[in-house]
Amino acid sequence: MGSLSIRAWVQERHAQLHMARWMLEFDDEDAEDEFVVYDDMRGLNEARFPLAIGMVFTLVYGVVDVLILDEVPLALVLIRLAGAVTFLAAGVVITRSLWVSRHLQLASVGLLSVLLVALGTLMARSADFPPEYLRTSCTVTLLGAVGLLRLRMHAAIAMTAVYVAVCLTLPGVLGGVDTLARNVAPTAGLAAIALLIAYALEKLRRTDYLRQREVEIEQARSEELLHNVLPAAIARRLRTGEGAIADSAPSVSVLFSDIVGFTPVSEALSPEELVQLLDTMFREFDELCEQRGIEKIKTVGDAYMAVAGLPVPDPDHAASLAELALDMQRTLNRLSPSWPSPVAMRIGIASGPVVAGVIGRRKFTYDLWGDTVNTASRMESHGRPHRIQVAEATYALLADRYAFSDPQTVEVKGKGPMTTYFLLGAS
Structure with missing residues (x-):
């Protein structure tokens, strides 16, 4: 529920x-x-x-x-x-x-x-x-x-x-x-x-x-509050009194998104109006995640993070996240005319192993760690507005079903040169 x-x-x-x-x-x-x-x-x-x-x-x-x-x-x-x-x-x-x-x-x-x-x-x-x-x-x-x-x-x-x-x-x-x-x-x-x-x-x-x-x-009410913080499967484990909750997943896909041009928007709106705009957008993103069985991890400011394949395994996790990214672009394009100044969104996706778990006991949160998370974050931060940049591992999982740009080499901070692709849509 x-x-x-x-x-x-x-x-x-x-x-x-x-x-x-x-x-x-x-x-x-x-x-x-x-x-x-x-x-x-x-x-x-x-x-x-x-x-x-x-x-x-x-x-x-x-x-x-x-x-x-x-x-x-x-x-x-x-x-x-x-x-x-x-x-x-x-x-x-x-x-x-x-x-x-x-x-x-x-x-x-x-x-x-x-x-x-x-x-x-x-x-x-x-x-x-x-x-x-x-x-x-x-x-x-x-x-x-x-x-x-x-x-x-x-x-x-x-x-x-x-x-x-x-x-x-x-x-x-x-x-x-x-x-x-x-x-x-x-x-x-x-x-x-x-x-x-x-x-x-x-x-x-x-x-x-x-x-x-x-x-x-x-x-x-307690279930609602707990499920707003944690995935349902993790919430059940937490209620049973399980100690440290930590899992490793050999293959998942991680997405980061960030709004480009958010600073001028925040300066043009009152705090209430700004929060309302973000709330409207993130609510729609949450519904998209729920429809596709994707787990939202967190929002930080105007950034959004989600994972496919955790905590419920998804053998087609890369495709699920690709569809989410395309839907997020369409959602922002539909909502952006109501914003006071032009905005765009960068999205980055990477696939591979991660470690997931619950941190803390007060104001706890479900989070991810590992090189895949860092790579997805870099795909977003080194990407371009209106584009979905994916790492080579994600491209390998989707190349036969989706259209991509030609490969490009990007100098990624902390990782050196990496081959990346822009997801264009379904082939």
């Missing part, structure tokens, strides 16, 4: 989110959709535990049935066993069914509603079961669903409605008005408690999500 895309991502996600007062949805639809996916994924990952708990409680209630009833109806035994098998089967299906993974809340409410209605119908029809036993059994199921299955408010309300219907409607129809009246207050109270628990748990999960989101934003 480039620095510009990281910045846009951070700005997009940094908008403050707000939760609705009662149903708790985020005011941003994309963020709400993202949370739902996140919450359901966590629910899927944790689903086996609550389903196992449901199976255990179902079997435990089967034991309780035996203890409190003189004769346990066969239908009740079958429902208890069916419930246990259903929980067991749900633990398998929930991790394999695509539909369930996409509709986890609906599947959870549907499964538990069927169990509540089946259990409630049987108990309400039997005189051996007091209403309190029915309500207790249903309440355990409801609280377990709310607390362990990560039901959000819509699903929790639906589940609570089923609970109220089972605990009131069936006893009322089958046991009369008096039975219904005795069950209204405790059922309503327990339903309200279940909804409060669901509300508190969901709000806690959403708050945790927001905090995680803030951490991601801060990490993205």
